[in-house]
Amino acid sequence: MSQVIVIGAGQAGASCVAKLRNSGFDGGITLIGAEPVPPYQRPPLSKAYLMGDMTLDRLFLRPESFYAEHDINLRMGHRVDAIDTAAQTVTLGDEVLPYDDLVLTTGSVPNRLPAAIGGDLEGVFTVRDLADVDAMAPRFAEGARVLIVGGGYIGLEAAAVAAKLGLKVTLVEMADRILQRVAAPETSDFFRDLHRSHGVEILEGVGLDHLTGTGAVSGAKLTDGSEIEADFVIVGVGIRPSIALAEAAGIEIENGIKVDAQGRTSAAHVWAAGDCTSFPHQGGRIRLESVPNAIEQAECVAQNIMGAGEDYLAKPWFWSDQYDIKLQIGGLNTGYDRVVTRRTDEDSVSFWYYQGDQLLAVDAMNDPRGYMVGKRMIEAGKSPDPALIEDPATNLKALLKA
The missing domain is CATH 3.50.50.60 (FAD/NAD(P)-binding domain)
Incomplete structure (x- = not known):
């Protein structure tokens, strides 16, 4: 057998x-x-x-x-x-x-912080598996101070949960902006504003020099010389x-x-x-x-x-939930040179990535229709006129059928 x-x-x-x-x-x-x-x-x-x-x-x-x-x-x-x-x-x-x-x-x-800068101190966590989350969960008490290292989606999702539970949240991102590796400045701006509106302190363009504490983490010194007190640390650096x-x-x-x-x-x-x-x-x-x-x-x-002999044809899509915002991403934005903004109401917006005339990807925030249509267009190799995408009066489904 x-x-x-x-x-x-x-x-x-x-x-x-x-x-x-x-x-x-x-x-x-x-x-x-x-x-x-x-x-x-x-x-x-x-x-x-x-x-x-x-x-x-x-x-x-x-x-x-x-x-x-x-x-x-x-x-x-x-x-x-x-x-x-x-x-x-x-x-x-x-x-x-x-x-x-x-x-x-x-x-x-997960990438971890080196022991040389305090990565092995008690109270330093990554978010990857069940044991990680079970270990950190008791620390999510109202008023506790958490430092989050890394402004990617994992770090931002952890920040959202911590803020909703009443913790004092500081997020440090070494790059010039959060989400710099994966998203356009428009998406970064959207989520920066969202987190700050919930009381999260976001520090960009500054790195972690080292964590402080004896045995257990008590804070951090940053590369600009500033110091932060923390009861625990979450590392989200990829x-x-x-x-x-x-x-x-x-x-x-x-x-x-x-x-x-x-x-x-x-x-x-x-x-x-x-x-x-x-x-x-x-x-x-x-x-x-x-x-x-x-x-x-x-x-x-x-x-x-079992002998099918089929090639795998990837249709990339991703999502992230933060506060009451659902981000849905269709396609891959690698190589984009233009971002088109589509806003149909105050609660939803989408950013459409183009390389020349070719539609590459879409980031949709509380905009499931924009996401769905954008994803289908990308998979079908269709690239609508950016001016039509930007116009809130445009019927997206009609573009898909065109």
């Missing part, structure tokens, strides 16, 4: 094993995860779960019984020690497990692909585990999907850190294990 082993029990791993079974795969399936709980949603960790609005059982992607009912061997709380691609085996403690196909869905790991296991096995790495259009790595019978991979896209290679990509790429790999 054919054996498939999936290493990494996040969104991609869970999607892969479910797709295999739902597509009629009748061989053995083993899903191995380092965490002691079944696969769960990560996006709500820094929002609804941290707020106390979502219970643990609602985080789970599927009930634990699903795996037994579908004859999926769920191995939680285990770390794989090694992969032997020649022998087609995985070493798990004292066990050596054979595979016919292996799927790496190892995800990503993530990187989890490649150590693949690299040790001799699998080719290129900004992640390098896969072809169908999800194959450089090693025979080894596949990869999700945050950990870089894959072909529009003549180049990209790595996408998103739930939709994890699901869709993993499902494509599952079908290809």
